[in-house]
Amino acid sequence: MHFRTRAIHVGQERDPATGAIVPPLHVASTFVQPDVSMSAAYDYARTASPTRNAFEATLAALDNGTRALAFASGMAATHCVTHLLAPGDRILTGTDIYGGTWRLFNKVLAGHGIAITAVDTTDPAAVRRAIGPDVKLVWIESPGNPLLSITEIAACAEIAHAGGALLACDATVATPALSRPLDHGADIVMHSATKSIGGHSDLLGGALVTRDPALGERLHWLQNATGGVMGPFEAFLCSRGLKTLELRVHAQSATALALAEWLAAHPRVKAVHYPGLVSHPGHAVARRQMTGGFGSLLSFELDGDVAAARTVAESTRLFQLAVSLGAVESLIELPAVMSHGSYDPAARRAVGIADGLVRLAVGLEAYEDLRDDLAAALT
Ligand SMILES: Cc1ncc(COP(=O)(O)O)c(C=O)c1O
Numbered sequence: 001m002h003f004r005t006r007a008i009h010v011g012q013e014r015d016p017a018t019g020a021i022v023p024p025l026h027v028a029s030t031f032v033q034p035d036v037s038m039s040a041a042y043d044y045a046r047t048a049s050p051t052r053n054a055f056e057a058t059l060a061a062l063d064n065g066t067r068a069l070a071f072a073s074g075m076a077a078t079h080c081v082t083h084l085l086a087p088g089d090r091i092l093t094g095t096d097i098y099g100g101t102w103r104l105f106n107k108v109l110a111g112h113g114i115a116i117t118a119v120d121t122t123d124p125a126a127v128r129r130a131i132g133p134d135v136k137l138v139w140i141e142s143p144g145n146p147l148l149s150i151t152e153i154a155a156c157a158e159i160a161h162a163g164g165a166l167l168a169c170d171a172t173v174a175t176p177a178l179s180r181p182l183d184h185g186a187d188i189v190m191h192s193a194t195k196s197i198g199g200h201s202d203l204l205g206g207a208l209v210t211r212d213p214a215l216g217e218r219l220h221w222l223q224n225a226t227g228g229v230m231g232p233f234e235a236f237l238c239s240r241g242l243k244t245l246e247l248r249v250h251a252q253s254a255t256a257l258a259l260a261e262w263l264a265a266h267p268r269v270k271a272v273h274y275p276g277l278v279s280h281p282g283h284a285v286a287r288r289q290m291t292g293g294f295g296s297l298l299s300f301e302l303d304g305d306v307a308a309a310r311t312v313a314e315s316t317r318l319f320q321l322a323v324s325l326g327a328v329e330s331l332i333e334l335p336a337v338m339s340h341g342s343y344d345p346a347a348r349r350a351v352g353i354a355d356g357l358v359r360l361a362v363g364l365e366a367y368e369d370l371r372d373d374l375a376a377a378l379t
Contacts, residue, residue, distance in 0.1 A: 003062060003176075003177065003246055004246045004247070006058070006061045006062055007058060007062060007242045007243050007244075007245060007246060008243050010057060010058050010061040010062075011053075011054045011055070011056070011057025011058040011061065011239070012054060012058060012239060012243075023050075023051070023054050023239075024051075025051050025232055025233065025236045026049060026050040026051045026232055027051075027232050027233075028045065028049070029044070029045045030043070030044055030045065031043055031044070031045075045229075045232075046224055046227055046229055047224045049232055049235075051232040051235045051236050051239075052070050052229065052230055052232060052235040054235070054239055055068075055070055055230075055235040055236075055238045055239045055242070056068040056069060056070050056207075056235075058239060058242050059176070059191075059197070059207055059209060059238075059242065060209055062176040062177075062180075062242065062245075063176045063180055063181075063182055063189055063209040064180050064182050064183055064211070065182050065189070065209040065210055065211050065216075066210065066211055066212075066213050066216060067209070067210050067213065067216030067217075067219075067220070068207055068208065068209045068210075069207065069208045069209075069216070069219055069220055069223050070193070070205060070206070070207050070229065070230035070234075070235055070238065071205065071206035071207060071208070071223065071228050071229060071230055072204065072205070072206065072228045072229060072230055072231070072234075073192070073194065073204045073205065073206045073228070074098075074100075074170075074172060074190065074191065074192025074193070074194060074195075074205075074206035075100050075101075075104060075192075075206065076206050076228030077190050077191070077192075077206030077207055077208050077228075078101055078104060078170070078190055078206070079104060079226075079228065080208065080219060080222050080223050080226060080228065081137070081139075081168055081188055081190065081208065081219070082104070082105075082109055082114065082137070083222045083226065084136070084137065084166070084218070084219075084222070085109075085114055085136050085137060086113075087112060087113025087114065088113060088115075088134065089114055089115070089134055089135075089136040089137070090114070090115040090116070090117060090132065090134040090135045090136065091105060091109070091114060091115070091116050091117070091135070091136070091137045091138075091139055092117050092118075092119060092127065092130055092131065092135050092137070092138045092139070092160075092165070093105055093116060093117070093118050093119075093121075093138075093139045093140075094118070094119070094120070094121035094122075094139065094140045094141055094142075094144060094149075094151060095118050095119065095120050095121070095144075095351035095352070096122075096141060096144025096145070096146075096147045096148075096149040096351065096352075097139070097141045097144060097145070097170070098141065098145050098170065098172075098192075098339070098340070099335070099339055099340035099341060099342040099343050099348075100342055101139070101141075101170065102340075102342065102343050102347070103342040103343070105139075106344075106347075107342075115134065117130055117135075118351070121138075121140045121151040121156060122149050122150060122151050122152075122281070122282060124152060124155040124156065124159060127155075127156055127159050127160075128159050131159055131160070131162075131163035131165065132163070133163070133164070135160075135163055135164075135165045136164075136165050136166065137165055137166050137168060138156055138159070138160040138165050138166070138167045138168070139168050139170070140153070140156055140167070140168070140169050140170070141169070141170040141172075141173070142169060142171070142173075142174065142179070142181075142289070143173045143174060143275050143282075143286070143294070143295055143297065144173075145172070145173055145297065145325075145339070146273075146297075146299050146335040146339065146340060146353060146357060146359045147273050147299065147352060147353065147357075148173075148273040148274055148275055148280070148295075148297060148298060148299060149273075149282060150275050150280070150281075150282025150283075150285045150286045150289075151282075151285075152285045152288075152289070153167075153169055153181050153184035153185065153186055153289055154184040154185050154289070156185075156186075157184060157185025157186055157187075158185065161185070166187040166188065166215075167185065167186045167187050167188070168186065168187065168188040168189075168190060169181035169186040169188070169189055169190070170190045170191075170192075171189050171190065171191060172190070172191050172192040172195050172196075172325075172326070173195075173295050173296075173297050173325070173326075174290060174295055175191070175195075175196040175197070175245060175249050175295070175326070176189075176191075176245070177196075177245050177246040177249040177250070177292060178249060178253070178290045178291060178292055178293055178294070178295060179289055179290045179291075181289075182209065182210075182211045184289055187210065187211075187212065187215060188208055188209070188210055188215070188219075189208065189209040189210075190206070190207070190208055191206065191207045191209075192205075192206055193205030193206055193207050193230075193234075193238050193241075194206070194324065194326075195324065195325050195326030195327070196241075196245060196248070196249055196296070196325075196326030196327075197238050197241050197242060197245065197326075198234075198237055198238055198241045198326075198327075199241040199244070199245065199248055199326060199327055199328065200237075200241065200327055200328055201324065201327040201328070201329060202237065203233075203234045203237050203238070204234065205230050205234045205235075205238055206230070207230075246292070248328070248364060249292070249293065249295070249296065249326075250292055250293055251364060252293075252295075252296035252326075252362050252363065252364060253276070253292070253293025253294055253295055253296060254293065254367075255296075255362050255364075255365075255367045255370065256274065256276070256293075256294070256295065256296050256297070256298050256360075256362040257274065257276040257277075257293070257294065258367050258371075259298065259360065259362060259367070259370060259371060259374070260272050260274035260276060260277055260298050261277065262371055262374075263298075263300050263374070264277060264279070266378060267303075268302055268303055268304065268378050269300050269301070269302060269303065269378075270300075270301045270302060270303040271300060271301045272298065272299075272300045273298060273299045273300065274294065274298040274299075275290070275294045275295070276293070276294035276295075296325060296326060296361060296362045296363070297325050297326075297359065297360070297361055297362070298359075298360050298362070299335070299357050299358060299359040299360065300357075300358055300360075301354055301356055301357055301358070302356060302358070304356070305356065306336075306355045306356045308356070309334060309355075309356035309357070309358050310334060311377075312332075312358060312377045312378060313332050313333060313334050313358055315376075315377045316332050316373050316374065316376075316377045317373055317376075318330055318365055318369055318370055318373040319331060319332035319360060319370065319373055319374070319377075320332070321333060323338050323339040324339075324361065325361030326361065327361070327363060328363050328364045329363045329365075330360065330361060330362055330363035330365055330370055331360070331361040331363070332358065332359070332360055332361075333358075333359050333361075334355075334356075334357065334358060334359070335353055335357050335359050336348060336353060336354070336355045336356075336357060337355075339359065340353055
């Protein structure tokens with residue numbers, strides 16, 4: 001079955017009791033047992049619930065995995081992965097990662113005896129040099145947020161596995177519609193479902209997807225033990241979001257590419273970061289590991305100071321000033337003080353996130369309207 005057919009049919013069977021074409025939303029927190037053995041399919045909704053399971057089944061099929069787990073947020077999903085580690089272990093992370101992930105790794109886990117090393121994962125040789133016996137997890141984001149760097153997933157998987165580590169890939173920006181990291185050797189895929197999977201700026205959610213059943217089972221055990229699960233209403237909305245994911249992401253990618261090309265030719269713009277541009281250093285790798293487009297996120301730098309970037313971000317009308325991405329509305333923001341404000345400023349500048357970087361999350365409005373909005377803000 002093709003991607004968009006799986007998105008509509010896998011895990012989304014009609015209700016056998018009524019024939020309802022949309023599976024019902026089950027809100028129960030507990031399930032009555034036939035006897036004390038707790039052997040029924042469902043017992044308590046933190047462990048499993050029918051509406052969450054339906055979303056998880058669809059997502060696992062879209063990412064070519066065997067198991068998906070839905071969480072209360074992307075950060076809850078990421079946090080669950082880190083519980084695979086013990087004090088004394090090390091995480092190797094990319095440098096172009098979401099600010100909240102940087103904060104969890106460097107400000108929370110580091111205080112619990114987990115060492116963190118950041119390397120430029122777009123350079124496999126740098127990853128190979130940094131790997132050591134204490135590295136148990138390599139954490140990459142591709143495309144990275146906010147610089148849209150491209151990390152070669154297969155190369156990182158080979159290096160991580162040779163060193164005895166797991167490879168986890170935050171694929172929030174790519175979405176399963178454009179990239180399936182498990183096919184390239186990743187062990188765990190993480191999505192902030194708040195973004196493209198939900199797709200309408202009306203829920204918080206996260207997900208992990210795995211292919212190895214034993215790893216999926218271990219993560220489920222940790223999820224149940226720590227408790228950061230997705231609620232049924234959010235799971236229902238995520239299932240609905242997945243049905244149109246491919247259509248939305250393809251349309252957003254086409255608009256984002258057109259805007260990136262237009263911005264690259266604008267006299268006030270110094271640099272545009274978008275993997276769909278042939279001039280992007282990761283374009284060839286992106287073509288190999290992404291299909292159908294290069295995503296809805298792009299960033300650019302102005303030929304001017306931070307105040308100029310701030311003026312642009314505050315003067316668009318269709319691009320609304322807000323963090324997040326992947327929804328139907330287009331958004332604009334300054335990562336240094338907004339989405340990536342949780343970095344230490346020195347660490348942020350060291351990884352190349354300039355104070356004047358402007359990030360665009362492209363929605364589903366018409367290209368011409370979005371272009372005119374930027375043109376007016378850039379005059
Ligand atoms: C790439 C990326 N990963 C993870 C997250 C965290 O997800 P959530 O906000 O759902 O916790 C975000 C949120 O902005 C993100 O952009």
